[in-house]
Structures are given as structure tokens and as C-alpha cells.
Amino acid sequence: MSWSVRIPADVEQDDRIVGACTARQVAILGGTAAILYAAYLIAGDHVDLLVFAAGALPVGLAGLLLAIGRRDGVPLDQYLLAALRHLISPKAMARSPEQGPAAPSWVAARSDARPAPLRLPARGVIGDGLIDLGPDGVAAVAEVSTVSFALRTPVEQDALVATFGRWLNSLSGPAQILVRAQRVDLAPTINQLLEAAGALAHPALTAAAQEHAAFLADLSARHDLLSRQVLLIVREPAAGGQDTATARALRRVEEATRLLPACGVTVRLLNAEAVSAVLASCFDPAAPPLPADQLAEPGEVITRGEHR
Numbered sequence: 001m002s003w004s005v006r007i008p009a010d011v012e013q014d015d016r017i018v019g020a021c022t023a024r025q026v027a028i029l030g031g032t033a034a035i036l037y038a039a040y041l042i043a044g045d046h047v048d049l050l051v052f053a054a055g056a057l058p059v060g061l062a063g064l065l066l067a068i069g070r071r072d073g074v075p076l077d078q079y080l081l082a083a084l085r086h087l088i089s090p091k092a093m094a095r096s097p098e099q100g101p102a103a104p105s106w107v108a109a110r111s112d113a114r115p116a117p118l119r120l121p122a123r124g125v126i127g128d129g130l131i132d133l134g135p136d137g138v139a140a141v142a143e144v145s146t147v148s149f150a151l152r153t154p155v156e157q158d159a160l161v162a163t164f165g166r167w168l169n170s171l172s173g174p175a176q177i178l179v180r181a182q183r184v185d186l187a188p189t190i191n192q193l194l195e196a197a198g199a200l201a202h203p204a205l206t207a208a209a210q211e212h213a214a215f216l217a218d219l220s221a222r223h224d225l226l227s228r229q230v231l232l233i234v235r236e237p238a239a240g241g242q243d244t245a246t247a248r249a250l251r252r253v254e255e256a257t258r259l260l261p262a263c264g265v266t267v268r269l270l271n272a273e274a275v276s277a278v279l280a281s282c283f284d285p286a287a288p289p290l291p292a293d294q295l296a297e298p299g300e301v302i303t304r305g306e307h308r
Contacts, residue, residue, distance in 0.1 A: 032063025090116035
């Protein structure tokens, strides 16, 4: 006998406990109702009912918006908490403030003149693109190509799923598949086309190259071009020392490099420069990537719009 089981598309969706409301929404709505009820018990005998209703209406609407509102897919209460943390957090930070330059004499009287320490889970990039996580071990980052699953036949799709399942079953530690969207800069391609256009053998080819460069420039000006990058991150704890964790992480990437090509994808371990660029872009995904010589040095003060 066989059964057909429907699996929800969003397995991380919050459970509904009261009607269509989640536990978070019930807590916000219940808390708002409790506050209004307590206010009514305190001021109900001293304030006219219409006046109390007029004052309670904004509070009720605020609680309703916090419960059901969303901004960029994030619940509104979490969005406001994140905004509050950003407002009260320091805006000037240094990786090693004690090694930074001393404050000038004219700002020595201010208690907030010194930059705050920048604490990150990553201590730095070591070896062949490995991320040093300090006491949490190391993480290896590899770039993975993609494959068109929908264009394959059912038999090929079953083979891809089976191969991918074998790799999942072989995992001996934490692994993450990260799909990133990043901006595409067409300026190098456009400049290369224009430089090569003059050396082409026929004027028609030159004109075609120039027209294509103009098309790319117009496309880049009118649209925000994005490309997708798929990263495979494996993490190993620091048990046995950093060298042992590094060897285990590299061995797991090698296993993925050996098994996943059967799915039609390739796995390439990123070098130190590429991993540094990925980490830097995580702090400001909308900005173009910075060259390595513009990254902040240890002890250098980091402010918004200057360093990453």
C-alpha cells in the first residue's frame, strides 16, 4: 500500500494557534487588550466613555499593526526592534580599539569619542579561503554551479535527486547552502568591447560591437541587474585544534567536489580573496564590491560609507 502525503511549501511557517493568528500575534493582541482593559479599570470612572474610546483607538490600531503588519517580509514588531537596536548602537567601531590612534585633545572630554569594539563571529580568513571562527572552529566556503532541474526528464530528475540525497546522507557535520543575489557590474565588459571594437577586421563587426556595448550600457542604466551565487558552507568545531578542524573542513569540501558533479554541478573552493569579498558584501549587499586595498585594517575606525 502507498499513501500520498502533502508537504507544505513553507516548512518554517509559524503555527496558527487561534484561528489564523500565530502565538506572536496572539501575545501582541492580548497584551494590547490587557493594557486597554487595565486603563479602563483605572480611568473608566473619571473619563467619559467617548473620550476614553478616542484615546484607546490609536493604541488598539498600533497593536493591530504590530501583530499583522510586515515590512520586506519581516514582522513589524521585529522590524521596529531592529530599527531601535540600530539607533542605539554605536556608529563608529574598530576591530581593535586599544590599538587605534589616540583621540585628539579637543575631543578628549567627550565620553563617546572612542570607537566601540567591533565583535564579529569571524576572526579572519585563513589558508585557502577558510573562515576562522575562533572557539567555534572553522568554516570552508565553496562556490557551486547550478543545474536546470525543470528541463530534465523525469528519469533524469530522479537520478539528480538520488545523487543529491546520497551527498546529504554522507554529511558528517553542519552544512549550509546559501543562495545570494548580487549586483552585476557591466562596466568592465562594456570597456572591453569598446577597446576591442577598433581592432576588428571589418567595419561591420566594429559597428556591431559598438552597438552591443551601447545596448549593455542602456540595459545597465535602466535596470538593476542581479546575478545569483550559490555557496556551500561547511563548518567544523574546534575540537582537536584548529589544524584538525581545518583538515576536516577541507576533506568535507573534497567529498562534495567528488559527489556533486554527478548532479551536473561543479564545486570550487573559494580562495582567501573571494571569501573576504563575500564577507565584506554581507555588510552592504547593495553596494558594489570593494577592492582589497580599501578594506579596513585592524584597529582602523569603521564608519558607514567609508570602509567595510
